[in-house]
Amino acid sequence: MNSTCTCRESTSYGPGILAAQYLYWSSIRAERTSGDRRFRARHSDFEPGITLGYLGGLLDGDAPVRVDVAAVADDLGRKPEHLVAELGWLADSDRFLHQEGFADGVMRLWLNPAVACDGGTDPRPLAARYRFPYPVLGQGGLSAPEPVRFLEYSAALWEELYTSKQQLFDTRRVPDPACRSCSPTRLHLV
C-alpha cells in the first residue's frame, strides 16, 4: 500500500452495538419506571453504542484493543470510574467483549467480532477465541418482547457469516474517490 493513500481504514460493525444499547436501555427503563415513575436519565448512565463504536475505531488487525482508561474517558467526556463500570458490564459473560487485563490504568480488551472487526481481519478465529455469543435483535427494536437474544458461540454460524459477507470483512479500506495513490482502481482488497 502506498504511504500517500488517503482512503479511510475500514471497520465492519455488527449487531452487537445496537444489541448493547437495547439491552442497557431496557434494563434501566424497567428498573426506573417500576411503580409508574417517570424515567430519568442519570449522569452515570452507560453509553454502550458510543463506547463500542469508539473501541471499534481502535482495532488494529486481530490484536486486543489497548485502552488507556483516563485518556479514553477524557476523549469520551466521561468519568473514568463510569467508563470502567461500563466496560465491566459489557464484559459480563463475554457478551460484547472480553476483558483480558487491567494494570497501570491500561485495559486490554478483545472485542466480540459481532460488535466490530477491523478491515482485512478474519472474524472466525476472533469469535472462537473466547467463544463469543452472537446477539440477535428482535423484530420491532426496543418494543420487541425480547429486544435481544444471544446465540451460543458456533463455528458454523461464523463460517456462514464470513462466507456470505467475505468482501465486507476482507475490505481493508473504504475508497476515497480523491485518493491519488489508488486511482484508477480505488479499492483495496486483501
Ligand SMILES: [Zn+2]
Ligand atoms: Zn487509497
